[in-house]
Amino acid sequence: MTAGLCLIDTDILSYILKDIEPVCSHCRKYIKDKGRFTISALTYYECIRGYHAVGATKRLEVFKSLLDITDVIYPNQEIFEKAAELYGVLRKKGILPGEFDILIAATAIVGGFILVTNNEKHYKSISNYFPLKIKNWMKS
Secondary structure, X not given: OOXXXXXXXXXXHHHHHOOOOXXXXXXXXXXXXXXXXXXXXXXXXXXXXXHHHHOOHHHHHHHHHHHHHEEEEOOOHHHHHHHHHHHHHHHHOOOOXXXXXXXXXXXXXXXXXXXEOOOHHHHHHHHOOOOXXXXXXXXX
């Protein structure tokens, strides 16, 4: 089990890479306590896609160096099954977050992670119906 471990969402990871507070204070404490970050493969993709799109080679290098202390969770059958369940329930309710948000949330739920995000409203509809724990490091 991953008790107390966090899955870092793309927005929070970008704040870490930009050295934005209070995220970086939470980040330093987390690394001191846990030793490593965890991200979804979708967060990995969103980051490298964005850096390539704007030609941000220095930011890409910084991101890749952060991977030395980061575990990347790749979607597997259990994550896809949970994401499909999330999609089915939310679609019936007339609520559909983005596909990446659904997959990232499913990764957190299946892995027992707390999802760290500043995009709380993206995930609120999921946490209303599923056991998704959310934490926002932008709030002190």
